Amino acid sequence: MKMGIFYGSSTGNTEVAAEKIKEQMGEFVPDEIVDVRNASPEQLLEYDLLFLGVSTWNIGDMQDDWDEFLPRLEEIDLTGKKVALFSMGDQDGYPYNFLDAMGELWEMCKARGASLVGVWPTEGYRFDESRALHDEEHFVGLGLDEDNESELTDDRIRDWLLKVVEELGFDVSAAAE
Numbered sequence: 001m002k003m004g005i006f007y008g009s010s011t012g013n014t015e016v017a018a019e020k021i022k023e024q025m026g027e028f029v030p031d032e033i034v035d036v037r038n039a040s041p042e043q044l045l046e047y048d049l050l051f052l053g054v055s056t057w058n059i060g061d062m063q064d065d066w067d068e069f070l071p072r073l074e075e076i077d078l079t080g081k082k083v084a085l086f087s088m089g090d091q092d093g094y095p096y097n098f099l100d101a102m103g104e105l106w107e108m109c110k111a112r113g114a115s116l117v118g119v120w121p122t123e124g125y126r127f128d129e130s131r132a133l134h135d136e137e138h139f140v141g142l143g144l145d146e147d148n149e150s151e152l153t154d155d156r157i158r159d160w161l162l163k164v165v166e167e168l169g170f171d172v173s174a175a176a177e
């Protein structure tokens with residue numbers, strides 16, 4: 001299974017998370033991480049599993065580069081592709097829109113036929129509303145908050161990746177090497 005990492009990041013936080021995921025996934029992610037600003041929709045089709053990273057801006061808005069890229073998703077069919085989402089937000093500053101863009105990104109991928117891996121518990125986060133909910137107790141992907149809980153980021157990424165890899169049916173120890 002070939003995995004690729006695509007991200008959009010306005011101040012670099014999601015980019016750093018993408019780098020950490022690449023580092024931890026080792027040989028599962030053979031290529032460099034890709035900024036969606038420089039990506040083509042066809043590039044997504046090179047992979048079986050897509051790690052997609054996004055941040056939320058301007059009270060519930062999609063990060064700028066994803067916002068430009070998303071209409072172009074109409075050009076491709078993601079049937080048979082798996083998507084694992086990771087996302088930066090600010091739960092204290094924007095408790096009614098925490099991680100909204102991740103929910104929107106998933107809706108777009110779902111509409112193009114993708115399936116989801118790596119839903120993540122909402123337990124331990126404080127927020128009032130989010131469009132990124134999968135169900136009452138889970139986000140559609142990993143929630144990260146570099147503004148308020150940067151000390152938790154590394155553990156969250158590690159634990160989430162172990163869960164993703166397990167869901168995919170791989171030997172967990174292989175990912176950590």
Ligand SMILES: Cc1cc2nc3c(=O)[nH]c(=O)nc-3n(C[C@H](O)[C@H](O)[C@H](O)COP(=O)(O)O)c2cc1C
Pocket residue numbers: 008009010011012013014015054055056057058059060061063088089090091094097098099100145146147
């Ligand atoms: C003007 C502004 C608006 C923001 N709006 C939201 C929001 O609606 N929801 C949210 O969860 N985070 C929001 N954030 C927080 C960012 O998503 C957060 O700082 C993130 O780490 C930025 O990641 P990036 O550098 O990868 O773009 C906002 C930040 C700023 C400065």
